Amino acid sequence: MSNKVLPQEAPNRVLLDRRNVIKLIGSACAVSSLASQLSGCVVAEVFTELGTTFAFDLSTPQFAPLKTVGEAVDVDDAAGRPVILIRTSESEIMAVNRICTHTQCDMKLGSFGEWDGEKIICRCHNSHFAPTGEVLNPPANRPLPSYQVRFDATNESAEIIFQDALEEEAGAEAGAEAGAEAGAEAGAEAGAEAGVEAGAEAGAEAGVEAGAEMLNNPFGDDPSSITEGEELYQANCVFCHGESGVGNAFPDADAFNIDQSGWTDAHLFGVLTDGISGTSMGSYEETLTEEERWKVVSYLRSLRTDQ
Numbered sequence: 578m579s580n581k582v583l584p585q586e587a588p589n590r591v592l593l594d595r596r597n598v599i600k601l602i603g604s605a606c607a608v609s610s611l612a613s614q615l616s617g618c619v620v621a622e623v624f625t626e627l628g629t630t631f632a633f634d635l636s637t638p639q640f641a642p643l644k645t646v647g648e649a650v651d652v653d654d655a656a657g658r659p660v661i662l663i664r665t666s667e668s669e670i671m672a673v674n675r676i677c678t679h680t681q682c683d684m685k686l687g688s689f690g691e692w693d694g695e696k697i698i699c700r701c702h703n704s705h706f707a708p709t710g711e712v713l714n715p716p717a718n719r720p721l722p723s724y725q726v727r728f729d730a731t732n733e734s735a736e737i738i739f740q741d742a743l744e745e746e747a748g749a750e751a752g753a754e755a756g757a758e759a760g761a762e763a764g765a766e767a768g769a770e771a772g773v774e775a776g777a778e779a780g781a782e783a784g785v786e787a788g789a790e791m792l793n794n795p796f797g798d799d800p801s802s803i804t805e806g807e808e809l810y811q812a813n814c815v816f817c818h819g820e821s822g823v824g825n826a827f828p829d830a831d832a833f834n835i836d837q838s839g840w841t842d843a844h845l846f847g848v849l850t851d852g853i854s855g856t857s858m859g860s861y862e863e864t865l866t867e868e869e870r871w872k873v874v875s876y877l878r879s880l881r882t883d884q
């Protein structure tokens with residue numbers, strides 16, 4: 578506990594803090610003890626006060642590409658957000674959030690993001706988005722948040738207006754909660770799987786249940802499976818896990834050129850199938866067949882250094 582005493586006018590200041598405003602809205606301006614100190618509901622007012630903007634000018638080198646229709650640039654920090662700006666017509670510039678709605682890869686252009694003149698491509702798992710933020714290709718299934726841009730083509734100045742920032746953040750909070758729940762569920766599943774494994778090891782008969790998951794890689798270290806697995810790895814994983822599994826091409830992406838004795842085949846297969854909830858490690862259940870996932874496991878195993 579800090580021994581600083583909040584000044585008397587603290588409740589008013591608190592109003593200007595985003596998270597508290599979201600909570601106020603969430604609690605319908607009535608139930609929270611903070612709200613009860615307020616005379617009336619001030620949410621509408623707060624909205625305008627919080628509307629942040631980001632001004633930019635096409636005469637500066639960073640934004641100069643936007644002089645040409647069909648070009649795009651990105652900004653790391655537009656009033657706190659990473660955005661992609663696209664000149665879609667003579668009179669219009671579009672702005673969308675750069676964070677992929679699939680598993681939150683930052684689609685920085687030239688890194689995990691690509692603008693091909695028509696759409697934004699997320700290199701993490703190949704989602705496509707229109708300049709409006711609309712999803713054109715899965716696995717993403719939610720649009721990118723898009724922002725209004727006030728653009729004056731005559732003097733080449735523009736401004737992004739983050740009016741919907743509050744909704745977006747409230748949404749993100751709800752999303753985080755849902756994510757935590759999903760995570761808990763995934764955890765429970767993982768626990769169940771671990772249980773299954775332990776059971777199998779305890780020496781129960783083979784194939785106890787019909788449809789029980791295979792625990793060992795049917796392809797093992799078969800050379801042609803490793804070669805096939807390597808091709809699949811190059812197409813799907815190398816962006817994040819690096820050449821030959823050196824890791825960290827994407828923040829926190831594990832290395833595979835290490836001692837892998839802590840991982841069972843079933844664990845690796847399970848991660849490929851389900852992904853890791855709440856991280857950029859996505860599920861490959863839809864994109865790779867069961868056989869292909871096992872062949873990728875064969876390849877990952879070939880990278881280990883413990884033998």
Ligand code: HEC
Pocket residue numbers: 682701702809810813814815816817818827828829830831845848849853856857858859861873877
């Ligand atoms: C968008 C980046 C990204 C892509 C693409 C990606 N991964 Fe991952 N992967 C990660 C991250 C980040 C983690 C760590 C997640 C965490 O924090 O636990 C991870 C974790 C893993 C793990 C878990 C290791 C452990 O400690 O249990 C395995 C296995 C794995 N990835 C394999 C793959 C394979 C194989 C592919 C391709 C089919 C792939 N990943 C594609 C980012 C990625």
Ligand code: FES
Pocket residue numbers: 677678679680681682699700701702703704716717859
């Ligand atoms: S496609 Fe973008 S994070 Fe998966």
